[in-house]
Amino acid sequence: MKTVLRRILSEWARLDVPPDMLADDADLYAAGLSAIGTVQLMLSIEDEFDVEIPNRMLRRDVFSSIDSLAAAVTELQGARTGSGINASLIQAAASAGAYSPDTL
Helix, strand or coil: CHHHHHHHHHHHHCCCCCHHHCCCCCCCCCCCCCHHHHHHHHHHHHHHHCCCCCHHHCCHHHHCCHHHHHHHHHHHHHHHHCCCCCHHHHHHHHHCCCCCHHHC
16 A cells, blocks of 8 residues: 555655655655645545545645555545444434434
8 A cells, every 4th residue: 555655646746755765654744745735645545545535634644644644545445344333334324314423
């Protein structure tokens, strides 16, 4: 996954440093990641990993390093497959009108 993230960074983020030269925990903003680069990065990650980054994850710390990006993608992929929660129960509750974000 981190190899794919590095490829995406090299294609879209326009960093001052080649992504392959950065440590996994290196600050991407210190390496030149801009606001526009962050948006391009987000869209590319969504396309590449078939996930949707929710509003709650649209924070600087999520996009600050390769490690934090990998953790976010892993979390989103787990949520998509229902890992850690019973997704079918939540979907059934939502269909019945018994679910709202305030109930979690």
